[in-house]
Amino acid sequence: MKIAAVAALRFLHALFVFGRIFVSYLVQLGLEKVLGRLVESRWRAVHTRNARRLANGCIRLRGVFIKMGQILSIMGTFLPRAYMKELEKLQDEVPPHPYREVEVAIAEGLGRPPEEIFATFSKTAIAAASLGQVHRATSHDGDELAVKVLYPNIHSIVRVDLIVVRWAMKVYGWFVPVQQLHRVVEQLRDMLSRETNFVHEAECIERMAANFADDPDVLLPSVRKDLSCATVLSMSFMEGTKISRKEELAELGLDPEEVAAKLTRAFYKQLFVDGFFHADPHPGNFFAQAGPEGQPRIVILDLGAGTVVRQPLVDGLMDVLGGLMTRNDDLVVKGIETMGFMSEDGDRELLERTIRRYFEKLLNLDITDLSKIDPQMAASLRDSELKRKQLRDIMRSVQFPEGWFYVERAAVLMFALCAHLAPKLNTVKVGLPYVMRFLAAKQSRERAAKAEPTDGGAVAAPAAPATPAAETA
Secondary structure: OHHHHHHHHHHHHHHHHHHHHHHHHHHHHHHHHHHHHHHHHHHHHHHHHHHHHHHHHHHHHOHHHHHHHHHHOOOOOOOOHHHHHHHOHHHHOOOOOOHHHHHHHHHHHHOOOHHHHOOEEEEEEEEEOOOEEEEEEEOOOOOEEEEEEEOOOHHHHHHHHHHHHHHHHHHHHHHOOOEOOHHHHHHHHHHHHHHOOHHHHHHHHHHHHHHOOOOOOEEOOOEOHHHOOOOEEEEEOOOOEEOOOHHHHHHOOOOHHHHHHHHHHHHHHHHHHHOEEEOOOOHHHEEEEEOOOOOEEEEEOOOOOEEEOOHHHHHHHHHHHHHHHHOOHHHHHHHHHHHOOEOOOOOHHHHHHHHHHHHHHHOOOOOOOHHHOOHHHHHOOOOOOOOHHHHHHHHHOEEOOOOHHHHHHHHHHHHHHHHHHOOOOOHHHHHHHHHHHHHHHHHHHHHHHHOOOOHHHOOOOOOOOOOOOOOOO
16 A cells, blocks of 8 residues: 555656646747747747756656666757756766665665674765665775665665656657557666666676676676675775766876777677676766776776677677678668567568668768768758658557667667767777677687588587787777
8 A cells, every 4th residue: 555655646746747848848839839939049948947847856756767867868869958968967966865764774684784784884875876875884804895775665666667657658659659669668677677686786797897807907896795685785895086077087197088998899898799788887887097007997887787688689780880881771771670670560661761761871971980970961861851651650660679778778878978088089990899809700600500510410619709808998
């Protein structure tokens, strides 16, 4: 009964927040229709006011809504600039919960209050997020620790929030009829279930640390399993500067472009070589350090959203990238189909025709160097010739592939962060060595699979994907 009451209150609160924004835009559109250009100048003020309403609403609602706001803060292509500015504070300005809640959560998870478990435990949080917060502590054997604590009742809150999100996606589906849209909610639910299980996160930390064991410039914390459980995660305290703070990077003698290049290479390795990647790479999850010779070191934090990438997505992405690089539209279409974007009951011919039409426009862009793309040329990709019915038919022909939610979200967050650090960085060129290494390993496996049986019926063993050693800048 208590959970049902909380669900009703959160639903009404969310409805109030989004309803005010919706009504505000309806009023502005109505005024513009009546008064025309006399009210056009009000758009910026309307956007700013509604962006502030959304940011404040996400902070009050917390839970899934803060995570949603973090994603929206970097999606400038789809939202007015005012939203980016207001929602950015959700990346690292989320207010912490009272210490009393943390104390209760630790006692419930580990069986004793923090003052008994740790030699020292700061009551002031050093970081707060949508699902939990981090406190600095010292173990009885002298280790400096960062203790991550899940908020009490967070599982119930997540269930309620997902009800609201599922309702919102249904409404969205009335206007944008993309097939398999429910997969977005399912994958968000899956991600949240993993992020609220610190046993899973500890396993992800250890897995990624092993993947980067040969690279001294990519660091991860070590887990203290004796001081951890499903709701409390104790890790070695990692020094560093938040990666998005350019001024502080300069004080360390680090070039933001070199930091962004190292981050890009690490992401390509995760996605194309290891097949296991950080699916929540927002700025608060990375620190930068200066290495022994002044080279940048990346500290990777918060692996709760660590995700295994599905092979069809990797293969399809490689085909799309290869098609763009070689100007082969057939390969682009093949890649999109391999990833699973084409709906079985959709208009396949229309979708292929649309992809090829956009591909012709892409040929006017130098995609080998994204920093040289003219914004006006990029804007020309929007197809104003498409009629509303054609657009709806195209959307019906598209579905969200399984696992795409994680890859898309990670790529948007990662490359937005790199663009902030180094707007002129050519991320395609920086990541190409990993792509080529992956392609070589893939081709080797395919050749081995087609090999004829040798004497005695044995078949040549496929070559394992190459794992690169430490990269140089």
